[in-house]
Amino acid sequence: MFARATTLRASPEHVQEAIVHYQAGIPSFRAIAGNLGAFLLVDRSAGKAISVTLWESEEAMRASRLRQQPTQESGGEVDEYEVAVWAVS
DSSP: OEEEEEEEEOOGGGHHHHHHHHHHHHHHHHTSTTEEEEEEEEETTTTEEEEEEEESSHHHHHHHOTTHHHHHHTTOEEEEEEOOOOOOO
16 A cells, blocks of 8 residues: 655635645545545644545555645645555454
């Protein structure tokens, strides 16, 4: 499994708006071949968010490129990882 982590910063008063926007985009993430899910981590007081999308393979992750362009234009950081450990109850 592979993961794309996208870090974004905004003013704290825009965090809730970003959450709503992210939720609205979930169906688009899920429709991409090889997507296994997505989640969003936020620090409301700092105005920081980390989006993580999960992929069945490195090839699926690299083929998706869903958010890389807009994120780079907005000054966000995009990192890609292999998921070495996964433990969810």
